[in-house]
Amino acid sequence: MSDFDPNPTHRNFYGRRHGKTLRQSQKGYLADDLGTLRPRGITVQDNPDRTPIDPAAIFGDDRLIWLEIGFGGGEHMVAMAARYPQIGIIGCEPFINGVAMLLGKIRAAGVSNVSVHPGDARDLMDVLPDGAVARAFLNYPDPWPKARHHRRRFVTPEHLIPLHRVMAPGAEFRVATDIPDYMRQTLEEVPRAGFSLVHEGPEAWDDWHSTRYEQKALREGRVPHYATFRR
Template sequence: MSGDKTQGRSGAAAGEDFTPRRLYGRSKGKALRPGQARLIDELLPKLLLDLSAPAPHDARALFDSRVRETRLEIGFGGGEHLIATAARNPDVGFIGCEPFVNGMARLLARIAAEGLGNIRLRQGDAIEVVDWLPDASLARVYLFYPDPWPKRRHRKRRLVSPDNLAKLARVMTPGAQLRFATDIDDYAGWTLARLAASPDFDWRAQSAQDWLSPWDGWTQTKYEAKAMAAGRKPVYLTFARR
């Protein structure tokens, strides 16, 4: 199977999940290996959320009956954090969103290898999932190393925006955490300013030491490892839904 065909099926040709580069950065990358292509063809459809159907009244209904709460990871990249957190918390349902097909293929390989049953997926824009979910359905949201869009004229594409914060607030339960990490100082300041201006979130008072240390049980992502190897220092911010 050629890489081009594989990419086409996961992109524009598939119709449903094409994610324009101009909006979300990369949605295509290296050609998939045959095993990865098979996972995209066979396993992914079983785990994808069907946004054309009405959302359940209770997001836990997307998972089996053991699940006591639902969390969302936006832009899971290679899925390192999502896999480790889902494996540690079999009674939590995780929704992972990622437009980038190679990241999706890596995650699927880990889901298959570890036999995880508590992950549902969206190959595309996480905000479409947020718009679809019922009110107060998420107990936690993870947003790690979102694309920084460093050019001034591109900053409006950043995922942290007043509109997206209001959308997230609608689907988060009172007290639910929004966990955010970045290695870009400007994005940290941008995020603090927007969260401070939001009527829906409190910044959990953290000492400087706290925001330089990851959360307990943190699993380092590939992106973070590269950022640190390049000498950049991540910050880890926790906000609580009011």
């Protein structure tokens, strides 16, 4: 496995970093593939001064960049990469089991327009320049259902204000969740951070690719909701 340490020293992190024991093949993906797919200059370890990075250096050209925040098992991210090969997609996910699953899917799909930060999305937003991101996705984020934990949700100023800064004018921010209270907080907090609501409801986007978390929600009788915001 890579010698990467995903635990930054400059902020708190809530949530799991490891789950079930990885299969041998998944350990191989981490050892062989993560090093070449991980963007440089993101972590405190390799960029302690938090110097802004050049987004063009990630993919080797000035293509548009999309950001997936918490890609889970990687189903949506890989599908978007395959559908839009001219776009560069950066995925952030601190749960190493999800990272390993994504790397396996990248191999299977043969996509090359992806970059993987196995850590907190805030690390990346620290060092991206203003207006670098053309579209962002937040799909089935951790709901943190207890009221005292709502401040840990992504849809809080701590996350949304940096996200607004790194997104380009007119950029699209998509949110999908099956938790009504999460969508309530999303509809309250995201506009306060400077975004405009474009659409919200049970209809998914035309290019939406369902995730394992959505399928679980559907099996358990929960109704997905989707919201689109404009920066």
